[in-house]
Amino acid sequence: MVNIIWGLFIIIGIIGxxxxxxxxxxxxxxxxxxxxxxxxxxxxxxxxxxWLGIMxxxxxxxxxxxxxxxxxxxxxxxxxxLDKKDETFGFIASxxxxxxxxxxxxxxxxxxxxxxxxxxxxxxxxVATRSMITFLVMxxxxxxxxxxxIIALRMxxxxxxxxxxxxxxxxxxxxxxxxxxxxxxxxxKRSEKK
Amino acid sequence: xxxxxSKIAIPAIIFFVVFYGFIKKTDxxxxxxxxxxxxxxxxxxxxxxxxxxxxxxNFLLASNILELISNFITKFVNIPSAVVPLAFLRPxxxxxxxxxxxxxxxxxxxxxxxxxxxxxxxGSTETTLYVLSLYFSVIGVxxxxxxxxxxxxxxxxxxxxxxxxxxxxxx
Numbered sequence: 001m002v003n004i005i006w007g008l009f010i011i012i013g014i015i016g017x018x019x020x021x022x023x024x025x026x027x028x029x030x031x032x033x034x035x036x037x038x039x040x041x042x043x044x045x046x047x048x049x050x051w052l053g054i055m056x057x058x059x060x061x062x063x064x065x066x067x068x069x070x071x072x073x074x075x076x077x078x079x080x081x082l083d084k085k086d087e088t089f090g091f092i093a094s095x096x097x098x099x100x101x102x103x104x105x106x107x108x109x110x111x112x113x114x115x116x117x118x119x120x121x122x123x124x125x126x127v128a129t130r131s132m133i134t135f136l137v138m139x140x141x142x143x144x145x146x147x148x149x150i151i152a153l154r155m156x157x158x159x160x161x162x163x164x165x166x167x168x169x170x171x172x173x174x175x176x177x178x179x180x181x182x183x184x185x186x187x188x189k190r191s192e193k194k
Numbered sequence: 195x196x197x198x199x200s201k202i203a204i205p206a207i208i209f210f211v212v213f214y215g216f217i218k219k220t221d222x223x224x225x226x227x228x229x230x231x232x233x234x235x236x237x238x239x240x241x242x243x244x245x246x247x248x249x250x251x252n253f254l255l256a257s258n259i260l261e262l263i264s265n266f267i268t269k270f271v272n273i274p275s276a277v278v279p280l281a282f283l284r285p286x287x288x289x290x291x292x293x294x295x296x297x298x299x300x301x302x303x304x305x306x307x308x309x310x311x312x313x314x315x316x317g318s319t320e321t322t323l324y325v326l327s328l329y330f331s332v333i334g335v336x337x338x339x340x341x342x343x344x345x346x347x348x349x350x351x352x353x354x355x356x357x358x359x360x361x362x363x364x365x
Binding site for chain 1: 203204207208212214218220221222226229230232233236237240241244245246247248249250251252253255256257258259285289292296299303305310313314317318319320321322323326328329330332334335336337338339340341342343344345347348349351352355356359363364
């Protein structure tokens, strides 16, 4: 799937630039993309190092297991494939909480830990499990209470009430997350039948 | 209130985690360093993925094909044409979606109807392609099954919800 999309993007992209007569920009775009990738890595790296360190304190002190055990039955309902005392729930909970408060950069390392922890119990390492997909669907529907970037950008452009959109955002993202989880469950059921 | 939460969240989390580790008599410093080392492994897996995705996305953006598609859509569906490119790019590229949001604020103002609509669309969707390729490539999963389909559907639902809710709230 990813192979096809990636290939198509590159092929369509280059053909499209030829048709629109901008082929001379391609080499510049290629160089800039590599720089952009390195810039992102440089930005993410220190934040990741920090949060993985903090996270490890939480793992070793048993805090994460405690959160995982205490967390509401909602997560058990959403991830029926995972063992109820699984440490993964601690990572998933941390990821959701970080996303919820608009701390996107902190959410990513928690999310990766959650995925690694699910991968450990995965029988076929190359194929995604049902729980992994459910977790990523939650992440891609962007559930957040405080869209920090948008508020900051609205402030920057002189909005009279930058946080005016927060409630509308929250409603929209909650509805779309719930819908996405329902669709995910339907797909999971269908793929189990096969 | 919101400002306060986002200001104290990070120090509060760090304080609480270290404090808990401390009273449980674990080696807080050693554990921090040990956990921090894992970031090298993650970045090692992350960089090639990011590079590949950015390259493909930037090629696609340069080709104008997305503009063609969004022009085509606004002919049939009655939504402000300024937000269509945003809805299209949001799942594919976070940085270009942000650039479009920025230009909408510049052209229409953040407090205009279109400005509010764009804010809510941006806030209720995610960079699906980036999230999926990042998480799956770090752990080495190649077959992602129905993940992309559901992720994109979530974005579409988020987009439709945003239009309806903004109409109800501010319309």
